[in-house]
Amino acid sequence: MKKLIFRETGSIAALAALSAAAIVIFIFFLSNLTRSHVKQTDYLKQMERTLRLAETGMNNSLGRILINPELIGGGPINETIDDGQSETVAYERINALGPSTYLITTSTRNVAGKRFITRLHTYARISNTGEYFSAVNSEITITTSVMAASGRVYAPSITFQHDSSKPPTELRSAQFVNTVTPPVGDPAYGMSAEIRISEDGHQPKILAVPILFPQILDSDMDRFRTLAHMAGTPHRECDFSRPAYRSPNGLIHIFPPGYDGASGIYDDSANGIEDQYAGHTNAFADHVYYCDEPIGGMKVEGIIHGQILFVSEGPISISSSIISADEYYASKGIAGDPFLEYQGGALNISSSTANQAILITRSDVFITSTFWTGPPPVSVTTQTIQALIMAPHGTVSAVAYPAGMGVMERLRLKFSGSLILQDQPQNFPTVFAAGRQYGYMTTLTTNPPPYVPALASILASFEEIIGHE
């Protein structure tokens, strides 16, 4: 009897247990279904983040290469970004795109015990900065009559001023990303028009993606410090405007810090030129003067003999004219620079192949109000600046002379060189009210200066999805 009752109770219990099991299995099934979809969605998100990491790593590595091309063919460039790592190796390649740099960037992220990996294969064209008459990372207004037939102009937005009554503007190319004024196709463009662009069908060219600008980081300044031997016997100089730098002819002449000592010192007594820098080294490759004063910065003026890099941790002040020796000798009726053998000179004591001032700073460049110090000039007076000015985090500004003194009204600027800036030049029309003439220094293309950061554009890029493991 009891046995029978227990058996029947047992049946009820078994039924209840079965029902409970069915419910548990049902919930488990639903849970798995949901989890599977969450997993799929999460995978896509993680791979997307890994791709972004690869793109950032590639851009950062390319930026490092722009400052230091020796990284091409060297060991991997490693970056730790947020929650992942990227590793880039770079090689030189010559193919149907022309000479290019091939970067392989592998990004890896570890998330919840899983490793997500993406690889980018990128081909970039690295351009000599000096090819650019002006590269500005915001917007720029190109005034009338710019003579830069072999120089490029780049800015996200460009405005050309043009006036048929004035000489035309001549450029090799004009590259923009957002806007250009006048717009492409305007009759102002053409080889017989007011804005003469020799490449790209004589029109401004829109770039699909902005040019990658060099960022001068601490590591890059460290490299310049090394090039200036700051840890040993340094080529440290912050003031080239000191009277001690004046040659017998009354002008300041600046030479590269290193030279072939067997050839003697940089003196051209017949022309009253004497090299006043006492710290020359017998090292052909030395081209960098370094100033480690972040507040006061560096002062530069004078006649430039050879390829000289003026690198400053602080601002750079252009205290008077900076003139290439080419122009100086030409004004004296002397063909070529006697210090540069390739120009027909008797001496060849430097490795320089051109006379170029290269001003590099992470800060700003100022044209100070010290060019004219006496009573106001009676006629138009020209300040000449021939230099490659690289301030990719700043700009170049002209400091105003006291108003009402009649100085600025008679000052004129003759600039020849290259401007690599974050923002376009400031205050030029006010200070150089008597006129401004802009030109390009052709030797920046034909004889690129050493150790100068470059610019890059991407020619092709492919994603290789490695997946996760």
Add this chain to the structure above:
Amino acid sequence: MYLAIRKGVTVIEVAIIVAVLGGVAALVNVGLVILNSFSRQGDDMQLKHEAQLTLVEMARDIRNAIEFTEVTTDKFTLTTYNIKGGYDSDTNANLFDDVNKNIITYRFVNGGDKSYLEKTLKVAGSTITRTMLTGKISAPTPTVPLSSTTIPAGLSLKDVSTLRIALQLYTKSKRDGGEPVITRFNTNAMKRAENQ
């Protein structure tokens, strides 16, 4: 049965059995409703995942593109380099040759309930076609085109770097007998290479 009646415990037992069976039946009913709901949700999630995968593939093709050649309401075409022979131009000498260019076209094909997205890859004389989202995609419209972009004044499509792509999918299927609910999936993708 006879034994159970005779022993006098059947009323309670029957009541319990009825209650348990009734409970189980109710649970099964609720379960079926939930299952049906989850099933639909699962379908929607699966569709969402499929849409995301399709968008990821389209966006990757755009990022790898060297130029766009056609962008319309229901179609876009772009050019990429074929990397089948490898990514390194030293080992894949033809990588950047004109003959090694891929022409990739995505287009909506209207087939009523069987409408689909078609991807065509043309390279070196051969054509590979693949269909996606069959029966799940709704026709693009001028207000929600498959692809769209802005061409700067005075310039052409090859100067464009960014495409906006959109898919309109049936996320509540017509099986319920009601009006289909369409959900839009979209993204912007920008190519990395400069215009050639």
